[in-house]
Amino acid sequence: PPRSASTFAIPIVQTPLPVYRDTSVVEAQKHLKSSNEEDQSGQTSNQSPERPVYAPIWIAGSEDPGIDPTLSFIGRLSLLRQYFESKRPPEPIVLQQKPRMKCKVRRKHILEDSFSALMKTDPEKLKLRLNVLLYGEDAVDYGGISREWFTLILPEITNSNYALFKGGGDVDKYIYHINSLSYVNQDHLQQFRFLRIVLAKALFENFQVDTHFSHLIYITLLDLPFLLSDLKQIDSDAYKSLVFIAENDPSGLMLDFTLTITEFDQMKEIELKPNGKDIEITQENKKEYIKLVIKHKLTYNIVRQLREIQKSFHDLLPYGCLKAFTPAELEIMLCGVDQIDLEDWKANTDYI
Numbered sequence: 001p002p003r004s005a006s007t008f009a010i011p012i013v014q015t016p017l018p019v020y021r022d023t024s025v026v027e028a029q030k031h032l033k034s035s036n037e038e039d040q041s042g043q044t045s046n047q048s049p050e051r052p053v054y055a056p057i058w059i060a061g062s063e064d065p066g067i068d069p070t071l072s073f074i075g076r077l078s079l080l081r082q083y084f085e086s087k088r089p090p091e092p093i094v095l096q097q098k099p100r101m102k103c104k105v106r107r108k109h110i111l112e113d114s115f116s117a118l119m120k121t122d123p124e125k126l127k128l129r130l131n132v133l134l135y136g137e138d139a140v141d142y143g144g145i146s147r148e149w150f151t152l153i154l155p156e157i158t159n160s161n162y163a164l165f166k167g168g169g170d171v172d173k174y175i176y177h178i179n180s181l182s183y184v185n186q187d188h189l190q191q192f193r194f195l196r197i198v199l200a201k202a203l204f205e206n207f208q209v210d211t212h213f214s215h216l217i218y219i220t221l222l223d224l225p226f227l228l229s230d231l232k233q234i235d236s237d238a239y240k241s242l243v244f245i246a247e248n249d250p251s252g253l254m255l256d257f258t259l260t261i262t263e264f265d266q267m268k269e270i271e272l273k274p275n276g277k278d279i280e281i282t283q284e285n286k287k288e289y290i291k292l293v294i295k296h297k298l299t300y301n302i303v304r305q306l307r308e309i310q311k312s313f314h315d316l317l318p319y320g321c322l323k324a325f326t327p328a329e330l331e332i333m334l335c336g337v338d339q340i341d342l343e344d345w346k347a348n349t350d351y352i
Contacts, residue, residue, distance in 0.1 A: 065320070065321050067079045083321055100131035101121060105117070105132065105133070105134060106134075106135045110149075110152055114194075118201075121197075123316060126197065126201060126315075126316050130205055131146070132146050150198075154209050154210070154211035157195055162185055165179055174212060175214055177213075180301035182302075192308040195309060196308065199313060208333075208336045212331070216234070216298060217309060221313050222330060230294075234297060242293060245289070256276060257289060261300075272296060
């Protein structure tokens, strides 16, 4: 039987972007609430059995710590933390002798100083614990200053003045999407490389950031393929139209292989394939049309940006070490849970 439109898989050709089964953050949060019971009873997690395991298309080399994907989320996360710790160089007992990755910054120039410090750091040295030094301040970084640094640096990266991201969309204005016009910033690819180091370092150091990005970024970091359902957060109207086309015969709707886009307040028509304006959408060619629309909507003018975010993320975190996790779980590991369950909080609070 035909697959439902909500799980209509579209392999993206000519790009290194593979994609994920539709796992929501809410589903991933269920792992957090039920993990203790699962660990005690031996039950497995609710991870989708449909999720395919794709070999990375262009990343050379991977490392698999052997995390069982059927374990609970908390169980898998615990094993991942142990794996990260095993990758750190041995540390001496004396604090002053402990090797650290130093990052000296001025508060008023935190982005420029951090960019300079991290971009010239060797990937192996990135595995050392972060030590942030603030010019003009006597504070010693025992972890608190590093945590503050992560909360300060992400808002700077997503600042609209750099044109790297655009906040919002028609679904959630608090999620940052890659700006397809980021090329107006001549240094944008370098700055996307910096972002990937920050995200990888946050995950490696077990620091959470409070900036949420489009789910396309988490999908890309895990080397998974895009689905039709991934379009829902980016363009809900286009998603509904494609669902209708997938479930019905589009013949007679007078559609062709073109799209109308807006750039710098100017509307223009583009062809999805050569001579697309002369090719009518039919029952026979609608799958090709859906694939091309998804490819355009999700990757138009942002393929290079996604590649840059993906590449060096795996310099510090090899692909294999994360393949037991879903994009929604990766977002939780990086950003935490943005909704507080009061009942769960009460149930796990000791009153004195």
